[in-house]
Amino acid sequence: MKCPQCKGSKTLNVAISEKGKEDNTLEVPCPTCEGSGQVTKEEADSWNDAMNLWCSCGNPSKNTQYIPDNVSSVCNKHHWVCDDCGKIVQVG
Ligand SMILES: [Zn+2]
Numbered sequence: 001m002k003c004p005q006c007k008g009s010k011t012l013n014v015a016i017s018e019k020g021k022e023d024n025t026l027e028v029p030c031p032t033c034e035g036s037g038q039v040t041k042e043e044a045d046s047w048n049d050a051m052n053l054w055c056s057c058g059n060p061s062k063n064t065q066y067i068p069d070n071v072s073s074v075c076n077k078h079h080w081v082c083d084d085c086g087k088i089v090q091v092g
């Protein structure tokens with residue numbers, strides 16, 4: 001099936017920011033499908049599960065909560081969660 005990350009386009013555009021330089025976009029092979037544009041259903045499901053842990057509400061209140069190492073069952077590295085939806089905003 002079509003890769004959910006690159007949506008079958010096989011590559012991703014990654015923004016590279018370097019101090020004192022203009023932002024650059026680099027086209028890289030999609031790591032989820034390894035540049036094939038296709039994944040198995042299992043691979044697509046696990047990608048979707050992982051994405052479901054991340055905040056997609058845009059964090060309207062701009063408030064986040066700090067979760068220390070080894071506290072959460074979702075992510076054992078310290079991270080921040082969105083106060084609005086309770087999902088992960090940033091890890092590490
Ligand atoms: Zn892909």
Ligand SMILES: [Zn+2]
Nearest residue numbers: 055057082085
């Ligand atoms: Zn959120």
